[in-house]
Amino acid sequence: MSGIITLIGRTNVGKSTLFNSLTNTSNAIVIDEPGYTRDTQQGICSYNNKNFIVVDTAGLYFEENKINETIEINTFETISESDLILFLVDAKDGLVALDKLILEKIRKLNKKIYLVVNKIDKCKTTEEFTELGLKNIFKISAKNKSGVSSLADEISRSFSLPSVDLDNNYPSILIIGKPNVGKSTLSNSIIGKNKQLIEDSPGTTRDCIKIPINKYEKNFNIIDTPGIKRKSKSHKHSEKISYIKTLEFVYYSDLVIVLIDATQSITDQDLTLIKAVMDLGKSSVIAFNKTDIIDEYQRQIIQRDIDIKLKFASYIPIFYISAINSTNIKNIILSSLKIIEHSKLSISTPSLNKIVNEAVDSHQPPLVGKKRIRLRYAHQGGNNPIRIIIHGDMAERLPNGYKRYLTNYIRKKIELSGVALFLELRNK
Numbered sequence: 456m457s458g459i460i461t462l463i464g465r466t467n468v469g470k471s472t473l474f475n476s477l478t479n480t481s482n483a484i485v486i487d488e489p490g491y492t493r494d495t496q497q498g499i500c501s502y503n504n505k506n507f508i509v510v511d512t513a514g515l516y517f518e519e520n521k522i523n524e525t526i527e528i529n530t531f532e533t534i535s536e537s538d539l540i541l542f543l544v545d546a547k548d549g550l551v552a553l554d555k556l557i558l559e560k561i562r563k564l565n566k567k568i569y570l571v572v573n574k575i576d577k578c579k580t581t582e583e584f585t586e587l588g589l590k591n592i593f594k595i596s597a598k599n600k601s602g603v604s605s606l607a608d609e610i611s612r613s614f615s616l617p618s619v620d621l622d623n624n625y626p627s628i629l630i631i632g633k634p635n636v637g638k639s640t641l642s643n644s645i646i647g648k649n650k651q652l653i654e655d656s657p658g659t660t661r662d663c664i665k666i667p668i669n670k671y672e673k674n675f676n677i678i679d680t681p682g683i684k685r686k687s688k689s690h691k692h693s694e695k696i697s698y699i700k701t702l703e704f705v706y707y708s709d710l711v712i713v714l715i716d717a718t719q720s721i722t723d724q725d726l727t728l729i730k731a732v733m734d735l736g737k738s739s740v741i742a743f744n745k746t747d748i749i750d751e752y753q754r755q756i757i758q759r760d761i762d763i764k765l766k767f768a769s770y771i772p773i774f775y776i777s778a779i780n781s782t783n784i785k786n787i788i789l790s791s792l793k794i795i796e797h798s799k800l801s802i803s804t805p806s807l808n809k810i811v812n813e814a815v816d817s818h819q820p821p822l823v824g825k826k827r828i829r830l831r832y833a834h835q836g837g838n839n840p841i842r843i844i845i846h847g848d849m850a851e852r853l854p855n856g857y858k859r860y861l862t863n864y865i866r867k868k869i870e871l872s873g874v875a876l877f878l879e880l881r882n883k
C-alpha cells in the first residue's frame with residue numbers, strides 16, 4: 456500500500472477544489488511565477504490521525520471531448536501505482552460521454568475507484584451516475600465542503616500511509632533526483648563505512664530504511680532505498696524510482712536534498728521534483744552535483760537557468776558539490792540540519808503580528824470593489840512546514856501576488872531559508 460490517492464476527471468469538475476479542501480491548502484501560497492507550469496500537485500490530507508497523499512492531475516490529460524492521446528506514460532504510472540482513484544464527475548453537467556471514456560481507461564488499471572459526484576449543491580439528482588456501475592459513490596460539494604469529511608473518513612480507514620519504525624528521533628535526510636544524477640554516490644559518501652552493515656541487514660528488503668549516521672559531531676539519518684537500488688544492480692543504469700515512491704519517501708523525511716546534474720543544468724524532471732517537495736511542505740536544499748567536470752561555460756548556463764527556472768523556489772539554498780570527490784558534502788549536511796531546526800521554529804504571536812503589520816503598512820492589500828481587504832490578526836498554525844494563519848476582512852480574497860509579497864516579507868524577517876512556509880487566510 457502506498458497511501459497515495461489520485462484525483463481523476465475531466466476539466467472543471469472540481470478536482471482542484473476537492474484537492475484544496477482535502478489538503479486544507481485553499482489559501483496556501485500559489486506558485487504562479489512565469490515559467491512554472493502546474494501540471495500535477497500533491498498535498499497531505501490528515502484525517503482521524505491518519506495521513507494520505509493526494510495527487511491532483513489537474514485536468515491536463517483529459518481535454519474537451521476527447522482523451523488526450525499524448526497522455527504521458529508517467530501519468531498512467533502515477534495513477535496505477537496509487538492505492539485509490541477518486542473519479543470525479545459533475546452533478547450539474549450530468550453524465551457526459553467523456554466521463555464514460557475516462558472511466559473505461561482507468562478501469563483497465565484494476566484499481567479501486569470511488570465515484571465522487573461533485574457540485575450536488577447545484578443539482579440533487581444523481582441517479583444517472585449509477586449506470587457507471589461503481590459501488591462506492593460519494594456525493595459532495597467540494598466548494599461548500601459538504602460530504603468531503605465523510606469521503607476523507609472513508610479513505611483514511613483503508614488507505615493511509617503506513618507508519619515507519621523509528622529507531623531514533625534524529626532528523627532524516629532524503630536524497631532525490633533523476634537517474635544517474637549521483638544519488639547513490641552521495642549517499643555512499645555520507646554513509647561511508649557503515650554501508651556494508653546496511654546492505655547485510657535484514658531490513659534491506661524493505662523499500663525505505665533510515666540509516667543512523669554520526670558525523671560532523673551530529674546525529675542524523677539518511678533515508679536509503681535499498682530495495683530499489685538492488686534492482687538497479689542487475690540492470691545497470693536502469694534504476695527508476697517511480698514518482699509515487701518518491702512522494703512517499705519525501706513524506707517520511709525531514710529534509711530533501713534535490714540533486715541536479717550540473718553537466719545537464721536544470722531539466723523539467725528536476726523542476727517536477729522540486730515542485731513536489733514544495734507542495735508536500737518539506738524543507739529542502741538543491742545541490743548541483745558533478746561540478747568537478749563542468750567548465751566555465753556550463754557554470755554560466757547553470758547560473759542563467761537558476762535565475763530563470765528556479766525563481767519560484769528562490770527560498771531554497773543552492774549548493775555546488777562533487778559527490779565523487781566528497782566536495783562540499785559537510786557543508787550541505789550541516790546546513791541541512793540547521794534548516795531542519797529552523798523548520799521547527801515557534802514564532803511568538805506578538806512578533807508575527809508585528810511583522811504582518813509592518814508588511815501591511817508598507818504595502819496595503821488591494822481593494823475588492825470599493826472595500827479594502829483588511830488583515831487583522833496572525834498566529835502560527837503549526838511547524839514543519841511552518842503554517843501562518845492570518846484572519847481578516849475578506850482575507851480569503853487576497854490575490855496570489857500579495858500572498859507572495861507577504862511570504863517574502865516574513866521570510867526576510869525570520870531565518871526561513873529552505874523551510875516551506877504556507878499562509879492560510881481566513882475571513883474574520
Ligand code: GDP
Pocket residue numbers: 632633634635636637638639640641694744745746747748776777778779780
Ligand atoms: P544515481 O542513479 O543517482 O544513484 O547515480 P549514481 O550515484 O549511480 O551515479 C551515476 C554516475 O555518475 C556514476 O557513474 C557515478 O560515478 C557518476 N557520478 C556521481 N557523482 C559524481 C560526481 O560528483 N562527479 C562525477 N564526475 N561523476 C559522478
